[in-house]
Amino acid sequence: MKTTAFVAMALGSLLTVTASLPAHAAWPEKSIEVVVPYTPGGATDTVTRVIMKKLSERLGQPVVVANKPGANATIGTAAVARAKPDGYTFVTVLAAHTINPHLYKLSYSFDDFEPVSHMADLPLFLFINKDIPANTLAELIAYGKKHPDTLTYASSGAGSSAHMTGANFGLQAGLTMTHIPYKGSAPILTDLLSGQVSMVFDPILVPMQYVKQGRLKAVAITSTKRWDDEPDVPTMDEAGLPGFFMNSWASLLAPAGTPKDIIDRVSKEIAEIAKDPDVQKTFHDAGFVAVGSTPDELDQLIKKDTAMYGDIVKKANIKLN
Incomplete structure (x- = not known):
């Protein structure tokens, strides 16, 4: 009887331990x-x-x-x-x-x-309209200071990372610029190409083809190192804004x-x-x-x-x- 009671107690303890195992032990069990x-x-x-x-x-x-x-x-x-x-x-x-x-x-x-x-x-590239008389970040900043309140920067929406990057660029470079929010990237590109907006911080994928065609300029990249496929485009830090990384x-x-x-x-x-x-x-x-x-x-x-x-x-x- 003692042996039977001991076995029963041991089995009961095992069941208790098993029941206390986390329910996600077999995760994932479904989609x-x-x-x-x-x-x-x-x-x-x-x-x-x-x-x-x-x-x-x-x-x-x-x-x-x-x-x-x-x-x-x-x-x-x-x-x-x-x-x-x-x-x-x-x-x-x-x-x-x-x-x-x-x-x-x-x-x-x-x-x-x-x-x-x-x-x-x-990483975001700084793309500018081809008619802006600047080929480098330093020249863009100099132009912006010489012509205050004339530069505009686009973003895919107020509060987006492109908006914040443009705002920080203005702060760091000492420029007064106007933010133009858009709904999506397609209308930005149209207006950037036509000169309705001066610049945008945007991923490489779509705008870079227009740089190759001479219809836009890429003056800097926001990462800590250059993009392998575009080694001639310097980082913001290299181009004259130390520590700019966004x-x-x-x-x-x-x-x-x-x-x-x-x-x-x-x-x-x-x-x-x-x-x-x-x-x-x-x-x-x-x-x-x-x-x-x-x-x-x-x-x-x-x-x-x-x-x-x-x-x-x-x-x-x-x-x-």
Whole structure:
């Protein structure tokens, strides 16, 4: 009887331990949703779909990309902030994620998310209209100072990273410029080519072909090093604005409370995916740099950029109407 009682007690203890194991021990057991708070076909969507296709293969479960655009990405981001933190919902955010708190009253905060991985960087080139009598950044600044209030800079929307980069350029260069917000990149290019707007900070993919045709000029890049395919275009730092570095980026977040082992697993998988030569080539062809990072590294990037953009918004007195 004693032996029977002991076995029963041991079995009961085993069942208790088994029942206490985390429910996500077999994760993933079903499809995963990654929200892209932007329209399909854009840069953010492209980065996410390339990474998630590879992630799906590595995890053995579908990873579904769901586009939920609106309000400078805050609608889709807010939806994920409210999602169940079970490892089956994530969101891709851009640098605009660290700009929005300074410009909008948000229904969420950074505390509602767990950083997962800094997936990609997106360097911006400074493209200017061909008729502006400047071929270098120094000449552009000199022209802007000689003709105050005449230079304009475009962006794909108020509060975008291109808006902030242009505003910071004005601050650092001592220029008074006018911001012209657009809805999307296509009308920007049309007006830049025709001279309706002076300049734009934009990814390489579309405008560079017009530089090759002599219809635009590329005077600098915002990253810490030159783009391999365009070695003659200097960095902003090299061209005369020391320390000017303002890449846009794409990163993955999860709802706060998502189990750490799931966060770490996804982060490690993305870091490996970022090393894939096919992924690197696809990103490079689209103007991106594949990164892959730890959650802590992404957390530091978010904190750094939040402080930087807050400073720009304050100094440039940027307000949204």
